[in-house]
Ligand SMILES: NC(=O)C1=CN([C@@H]2O[C@H](COP(=O)(O)OP(=O)(O)OC[C@H]3O[C@@H](n4cnc5c(N)ncnc54)[C@H](OP(=O)(O)O)[C@@H]3O)[C@@H](O)[C@H]2O)C=CC1
């Protein structure tokens with residue numbers, strides 16, 4: 001059994017998948033759940049994966065962080081729309097010398113987390129994963145799975161490859177999860193947004209899968225324009241995304257199985273959208289540097305309209321951070 005203990009905050013499509021792989025490889029993993037708590041505490045987790053199905057009949061399941069032990073690595077795998085819960089649920093589960101590993105999509109989340117637990121190390125992970133939760137405690141892993149890890153330092157100064165990143169990478173690799181180490185977390189986050197901003201946004205607004213967006217000449221052009229605008233955003237924070245990376249993302253998506261993005265799945269299920277973490281924070285970072293990103297802003301405005309409608313229907317609040325009135 002590995003020496004590092006893990007807590008998973010949010011045992012859904014992503015947290016359930018990676019957490020189960022870590023446990024299967026012999027690591028001690030503690031899973032925080034909400035609506036699936038009873039099912040998972042009684043019957044464990046079922047993972048259907050293109051790399052091989054498996055079940056974990058018994059897992060350490062919790063519905064309350066106060067009952068969890070403090071762990072060496074706390075994996076944040078909630079939707080960012082739930083991040084307002086972090087000041088309450090993060091401090092009880094993290095050891096003083098622990099690491100918070102943020103596996104969510106978006107920008108600036110590590111900065112927000114450093115305001116909550118400023119004394120511990122924070123590592124960000126960019127997950128190239130296609131996974132869905134299909135029933136309580138039942139995860140379907142469709143494709144990919146690689147994580148790019150980068151450590152956070154205040155103002156996103158590059159940290160290089162740290163020993164902590166290497167230790168965590170070793171556990172993940174032993175669990176069959178492919179890991180890449182990044183010297184500069186902020187660059188890694190912008191690169192992930194090159195994909196998420198066009199595809200997540202347009203899939204919702206145009207009601208389309210990735211293959212449909214790539215098959216039409218007009219939307220393909222729009223995707224590409226948005227990718228270049230993300231690169232402008234990155235440049236405004238001193239990070240250079242080479243043109244070749246944009247071409248790689250375009251051809252990667254053409255080869256990808258027809259895919260409904262995670263934001264489209266949330267929209268179809270009438271769940272709040274991760275608009276602020278992905279779009280709002282990117283706009284704000286660029287704006288702080290005096291750079292306007294008009295096409296991304298237009299997506300943001302349309303998504304806010306749709307998100308507000310969902311929230312009104314549900315009568316719940318999307319408490320994602322951000323001013324919400326860009
Ligand atoms: N799925 C994927 O393939 C990928 C996801 N990501 C990112 O990963 C993050 C997580 O996404 P994903 O796993 O898909 O989302 P899911 O909705 O599948 O998982 C989030 C989980 O958090 C749980 N949760 C919510 N509130 C609480 C709470 N108060 N206490 C305990 N658990 C709670 C939810 O439980 P309940 O269902 O009961 O509300 C849910 O199971 C997002 O930022 C997403 O963008 C990034 C790349 C790929």
Ligand SMILES: CC(C)(CO)C(=O)C(=O)O
Pocket residue numbers: 105127128129130195196200259260261262263
């Ligand atoms: C890039 C992709 C498809 C998988 O990592 C994703 O992040 C998403 O659907 O939100």
